[in-house]
Amino acid sequence: MQCTQHSLSGGMLTEYESHLWERECRPATVEKYLRDVKHFLEFLPWGKEVTKQDVLAYKQALSARYAPASTNSMLTALNDFLDWVGWSECRVKLLKIQRSLFCSGNRELTRAEYNRLVSAARHKGNARLDLLMQTICSTGIRIGELRFITAEAVNSGVAEVCCKGKTRPVLLCRELQKKLLKYCARQGIAQGPVFVTKNGTPLDRANIWRDMKRLCAEAGVDKKKVFPHNLRHLFARTFYNLEKDIVRLADILGHSSVETSRIYTMSSGQEHQRQLAALHLIL
Incomplete structure (x- = not known):
């Protein structure tokens, strides 16, 4: 041919x-x-x-x-x-990959590690980073969507997030809303993005990544686990373990396919071991 x-x-x-x-x-x-x-x-x-x-x-x-x-x-x-x-x-076909049943535990952030990171930010007096991590982890938003957390959204309790040509509402739980209202009042933020630099420009990925890495030593968390997107993964796993509703989770995360959401909800190898042991099939 x-x-x-x-x-x-x-x-x-x-x-x-x-x-x-x-x-x-x-x-x-x-x-x-x-x-x-x-x-x-x-x-x-x-x-x-x-x-x-x-x-x-x-x-x-x-x-x-x-x-x-x-x-x-x-x-x-x-x-x-x-x-x-x-x-x-x-065009060529993609490689066929068998979907993994569980993820590597050495890359996923645990709830206890998240708590220590937030405590470390608070101990350092970094209220902005403290609330930023809580905002991502309690809403499941992407780091690039953080700019939609505005003073207006905090006041209403709902942020209108636009990503990849799609707009979705993101609810702020009451506890988060209260914390952000107090933060905005202290910082004099009456409109626009909440998480900004000293010059008033929205924080970018590099700023946030660097600030989070600085918490690792005090929090006792492996640096490989500490990056903003892992907070989104922790939200997804926590929500799914509670609700067991992958379709609703996909809507909340802004995923076009539930298959993408499934990746976020995979348990670690250690968790999978506990699940197998709980079957009590070895006599």
């Missing part, structure tokens, strides 16, 4: 970037997709035209170097680019 060849032009990546922005992709998504496509182009010999065989060879090279999930993530970006440019016949 004859191999179809496609020529790359110099402006394709720039046009593809514009296309991603027009699709209202998140900045992190745009950055990742461009990086992954560039990685494929660097794999090709200089001036080489793109064929399906090239993409298959690239898939094999990725499989030899990266974990299956990482390989699939990079191929997803490349397939998206190939669809956009009109070379769909060059």
